[in-house]
Amino acid sequence: MDDAKARFVEAGRRALAGKATEAAPSVNFLSYDEMHRVLAPLRITIVRALAGQGALSIREVARRVDRDVQAVHRDVTTLVNAGIVDRTESGVEFPYDRIHFDYDLGVAA
Structure with missing residues (x-):
């Protein structure tokens, strides 16, 4: 912050x-745990499937990551709410060139 x-x-x-x-x-994110909750491995797979593809339907994203449509919908909703993915009239998209992680780990208080 x-x-x-x-x-x-x-x-x-x-x-x-x-x-x-x-x-x-x-x-x-306020903490590493919060970042990891939002950007869990299965959600990172969704982001990778969206990168550079423009808007895709949830069904197409599910097909590309070989997962259930409802589970992908839940994960995409989490990503949209966190500002990682955008929802458009044409579907969902990852509108950025990359993700860069930068965090500090320190001694627990």
Whole structure:
């Protein structure tokens, strides 16, 4: 959260100074456990199936990952709610070029 706040403040400072800022989309999780819950291995498989494909129907995603349509629908809903995947009129899509993971592990308090 501190990193997200710092980036927000820096973007505001640059905007007030009249300097162009290019925003990079990002999704932040409060903990590693939360990230792992949302981006569980089966959901990462869905993201990989969507990458670079444009919008696909849930049924097509399920076919590509060889899973049950209802299970894929539940996982896609989780990904949509987390901002990883977008729902469009044509289906669902992963609108980004990549996923980059960046996290720190420290001593437990």
